[in-house]
Amino acid sequence: MKTKIATLVVGAVMAAAPAMADLVFPSLSYRTGPYAAGGIPFADGYADYFTLLNERDGGIGGVPVKLMECETGYNTQKGVECYEATKGEGALVYQPLSTGITYQLIPKATADDIPIHSMGYGRTSAANGKIFSHVFNYPGNYWNGASGAINYLLETNGDDIKGKKVALVYHNSAYGKEPIRTLEELTKKHGFELTLLPVDHPGQEQKSQWLQIRREKPDYVLMWGWGVMNQVAIQEAANIRFPMENFIGIWWSGAEHDVLPAGDKANGYKALTFHNVGRDFPIFEDIQKHVVDLGKAAGAGDQVGNVLYNRGMYAAMLAAEAAKTAQEIHGTGDITASQMRDGMEALSMDEAKMTELGMPNFGPAFNVSCENHGGPGLVGVTQWDAGSQTWSMISGFKPTDAEVIGSLIMEDSGAYAAENSISEGCS
């Protein structure tokens, strides 16, 4: 009982003091736990971009940004706690960076009228804005990723991969299972063979999977991994001397910390992406000047320019641009979560805008609409150069198989709508 009373008292202190007249962006980050290696650079990039906006421009449209970080440890229970703790502070948009937490927040946030931006993760069929009014996953989703990988294989094989063997090494969870349906549809269309190799959480033990790859000798290996699973897989691939240029990871399996442990043997490993990589953008000068040099960088400040740092920064940039759009639509600086949702739905990114922001060609140009919350689904390919220790894009943002993905999205979102009796919007 005493603990309970003490908690009540502390909680009451905490619940008081609401922040007014700030744009609140919660960051459900994970700097601890088995997936921290990926969570830290993303959270740093997300935080640094908002710090930059505050320091350089005085916020978004003159209203300062308040970033509320909450540690989830990639754990859904803690994610719930974080959501409830930040929602009362006027949170504008949630980016949980976890498939499990996203699934959980989809109905909750919709009921609370707060948008979710699951950029390149979460529930793929949320691209159907008619059913998922508050969930956005632009500019690309897992099914685009699966199709993008196959398209890349088609391109490098002269449009014919009939009879080729493709193995999918995936995290045995909701996240890893996402591409299977799409890949199965694509096997019918293009006539390649698919082998499924699940790896259980957290993914340190992959000997049997790679033994099977060694025995069956697939032509290509695709990977849906996250956290320590990526490093282990790349190391194992190197151990069985699997040709790295035939090993393609999803965008969550292609960061510096995934390939560095394998050293030179990781040279040539490829990964998909929906945004550009590297430090060769004018925005990094601003970040250096207004954030890092002032000692305001998030975390240890050593992640600037990493793949996942760029992704966090890109997510923050899209959120900030959506907030700007919302401010224009509603003619007020201090927008609410509901207005933020309108801004996200009206978001339009083009090359001129990105250049103006100091991020030319950083991501694809796209428009969000009420029906399409998923963007165009353009997918690029990056490759690791172990010599210079850099990722570089070897294939620009290219379209994916909209026909196959579109019908799968309709099917899955339709099932969700039927299960939860949701009627279609956007009429």
Added chain:
Amino acid sequence: MFYREAGDYKTTYAGDSQTFPIKFDRYRYYLILLIGFAVIPFLINDYWVNAIFLPFLIYSIAAIGLNILVGYCGQVSLGTGGFMAVGAYACYKLMTSFPEVNIFFHVLIAGGITAVVGVLFGLPSLRIKGFYLAVATLAAQFFLVWLFNRVPWFYNYSASGQISAPERTLFGIEVTGANTTAWAPYLFCLVILTLSAIVARNLTRGMQGRQWMAIRDMDIAAEIIGVSPLKAKLSAFAVSSFFVGVAGALFFSVYLGAVEVGEAFGISQSFLVLFMIIIGGLGSIFGSFAGAAFLVMMPVLLKNVLVGVLGWPTDLAAHLEFLIVGALIVTFLILEPHGLAQLWRVAKEKLRLWPFPH
């Protein structure tokens, strides 16, 4: 002074054998029930329900269940997470297959299904004990998680393997899904917890409980005085799994709303519930509550103090939280190996003598 049995005369057997024979205890119990049912529902908001009360209530049910098996019957089990998963998936299948049936019955039936599965995995306990049984139940944990991940029928063939709870009502008020008002799921879980605690308390202090305790204390002696190990052990597995299954069903349908078996019901869940009953006190219903409260609230409290009040970086606070909770557990177990329930017993003993100690 206040807390004593002197002068509290009983004139009936029923009065003498009630759960709380001491008047002060009884009134305290009524007061807590009153606060729980009539005060808290008016005060809580979404944060309190989802971050504190729902996990506390649901873990209390699971801890009561595990305490019957481990604390009362002496059969060590590491399969709690797996059995919670059985409850959750049974509840999900029932909710989606029979949407017209009341959610309350779904939860109870889910508990019943878990009881059957529990008995099945309890069969090895007739031949093996102690650490060996712990390993056998560990197998149940891994097998069940693997099963729910592997067989698509359990998650209705959804693309991702996630199960999510549809909206269900009780007397026209939503208790699951996203559109609930804070008090409804709270009261729903509180009612089930209260019923569970009353049933468990009366089971454990009756003949059944005495049989379980006899088996725990010395199984050969128990068999000689006429306790059937088969019935006692399997009934302990059944009753324990029933409560754990109910907790799993609530954990999925009311608290989280969407779960993935490996993440929500992994081995760490089994250990968490086991820690709850060890810290709370083995063989005590109050201990189950105390342990659940300690392990649910401590991390939230620490997080709010370190990040909210002191403004520390979130990662530092998260690491420190592990350290502090771990240190507290070790300290507690050194100072009071019988858990929080024993501390409470000692406190009551002191109160009884106060203000004239010997």
